[in-house]
Amino acid sequence: MTRLLLKNGTVIHAHGQFREDILIEGERIFAIGPNLSCSSDTPNLDVSGKLIFPGCIDPHTHMGIPIKGGTSADDFLSGTPSALHGGVTSILDFTVLENGQSLSESLDKRLELASQSVCDVGFHVNVSRFDENLLDEIPRLAEQGFNSFKTFTTYREAGMMLDYHEIELLAQRVARIEGVLMVHAEDDAVIQKRTAPYLAEGQTHPRYHGLSRPAEAEAVAVQKLGEISDRTGCHIYIVHLNTARGLEIASGFERLSIETCPHYLFLTNEAYETIDGAMYVASPPLRTAQDQEALWRGILDGRIHTLGSDHCPFCRRDKAANTPFQDIPNGMGGVETLFPTVLARFLNEDHDLSRLTELCSFNPALIFGVNHRKGALKAGMDADLLVVDPTASRSDWEANLITNLDWNAYTGLPALFPERVMRRGEWVTDDMSPGIMLRAK
Numbered sequence: 001m002t003r004l005l006l007k008n009g010t011v012i013h014a015h016g017q018f019r020e021d022i023l024i025e026g027e028r029i030f031a032i033g034p035n036l037s038c039s040s041d042t043p044n045l046d047v048s049g050k051l052i053f054p055g056c057i058d059p060h061t062h063m064g065i066p067i068k069g070g071t072s073a074d075d076f077l078s079g080t081p082s083a084l085h086g087g088v089t090s091i092l093d094f095t096v097l098e099n100g101q102s103l104s105e106s107l108d109k110r111l112e113l114a115s116q117s118v119c120d121v122g123f124h125v126n127v128s129r130f131d132e133n134l135l136d137e138i139p140r141l142a143e144q145g146f147n148s149f150k151t152f153t154t155y156r157e158a159g160m161m162l163d164y165h166e167i168e169l170l171a172q173r174v175a176r177i178e179g180v181l182m183v184h185a186e187d188d189a190v191i192q193k194r195t196a197p198y199l200a201e202g203q204t205h206p207r208y209h210g211l212s213r214p215a216e217a218e219a220v221a222v223q224k225l226g227e228i229s230d231r232t233g234c235h236i237y238i239v240h241l242n243t244a245r246g247l248e249i250a251s252g253f254e255r256l257s258i259e260t261c262p263h264y265l266f267l268t269n270e271a272y273e274t275i276d277g278a279m280y281v282a283s284p285p286l287r288t289a290q291d292q293e294a295l296w297r298g299i300l301d302g303r304i305h306t307l308g309s310d311h312c313p314f315c316r317r318d319k320a321a322n323t324p325f326q327d328i329p330n331g332m333g334g335v336e337t338l339f340p341t342v343l344a345r346f347l348n349e350d351h352d353l354s355r356l357t358e359l360c361s362f363n364p365a366l367i368f369g370v371n372h373r374k375g376a377l378k379a380g381m382d383a384d385l386l387v388v389d390p391t392a393s394r395s396d397w398e399a400n401l402i403t404n405l406d407w408n409a410y411t412g413l414p415a416l417f418p419e420r421v422m423r424r425g426e427w428v429t430d431d432m433s434p435g436i437m438l439r440a441k
């Protein structure tokens with residue numbers, strides 16, 4: 001069994017930062033604390049001056065999923081090395097429920113695809129069709145360790161939407177197993193009402209993607225979901241929250257957990273006016289600078305609980321500039337740049353780095369029930385960790401990306417990629433150049 005002593009790092013825990021040593025044995029952390037001593041034949045690595053973070057858990061990725069008009073550009077084979085490069089050592093992806101499939105069949109299919117992965121992968125089970133038989137599967141799935149479920153208040157045309165009554169019935173079942181119900185919260189009726197006139201007028205520009213999915217759609221859905229969480233006792237997790245109003249409403253409910261994504265933190269709806277407007281089409285859409293400021297406040301004051309990338313990239317060929325907005329595949333890439341861009345921003349603005357550990361590691365592990373193995377650096381936990389040189393932030397990182405995506409929304413933004421990434425006790429690579437670490441375990 002391999003042993004390694006990391007000496008003198010500044011360890012960024014969710015509860016504070018300490019100068020500590022970390023002794024790794026096999027896949028786990030054996031001990032952590034100041035001035036650890038161990039046998040003289042244990043290899044040492046001096047990480048003085050370096051920050052040590054727990055590996056990030058990205059709770060929201062879509063590797064290789066079919067979405068109207070295309071399949072997301074990264075599958076597990078390309079997407080998981082890309083995740084590791086950006087410091088994400090675990091992803092939580094989603095099942096895809098096809099017509100006639102049971103939940104467990106949909107899960108089996110995705111588990112098989114995920115066997116190509118080089119980081120750890122978990123799954124949320126999509127309940128994108130209402131059927132009592134599907135609800136009856138929930139206790140069995142929970143026994144197998146799958147206790148988080150996902151549904152949608154929109155995407156009616158894609159056949160993925162549940163109405164609020166159906167969501168409440170689903171929430172009752174998820175509450176019974178003490179699970180988590182993730183919800184894509186955009187009210188479909190609001191969207192339909194706004195979209196119809198644009199379609200009638202023949203408006204096709206990407207800006208109408210944003211205009212047809214107004215902030216009001218999130219506000220209505222979050223309010224109703226909050227009420228459902230109160231009535232059912234179900235822990236509801238709002239994915240990709242993106243508006244000031246949505247955040248304000250969500251913060252008033254005790255059983256809602258809130259995720260936001262890097263595209264809402266770094267980009268605004270002005271992107272739709274650029275030549276690459278179509279590339280920024282994701283749902284929910286990009287918002288105003290005021291929304292963005294509110295999200296940053298929520299990030300810093302704890303009202304936002306997690307950061308997820310909603311990694312669902314599409315290449316240029318899939319998002320041709322003249323495609324009508326309603327036919328552009330929805331989604332953007334982000335698993336590789338999530339942590340490096342947010343970390344650079346935290347350091348630039350001197351924010352408390354422990355908050356970043358909470359958002360990217362500790363809270364996702366706690367919410368999704370993997371905190372016995374992941375999300376914190378302590379004895380007995382998986383040795384998933386990042387070594388970061390705090391002086392190494394740069395803007396010219398784009399050429400090193402591993403993702404299959406042929407376009408980047410964050411060009412020129414300062415980013416601080418980890419110098420080393422350890423996943424379950426093994427360095428992923430000593431040299432982050434693409435191509436040398438693509439070994440599935």
Ligand code: URP
Pocket residue numbers: 062184281282283284310312330331332
């Ligand atoms: O536009 C997005 N976000 N695509 C991925 C699916 C979803 O709704 O999260």
Ligand code: ZN
Pocket residue numbers: 184239240283284
């Ligand atoms: Zn969504």
Ligand code: ZN
Pocket residue numbers: 060062310311312
């Ligand atoms: Zn998503």
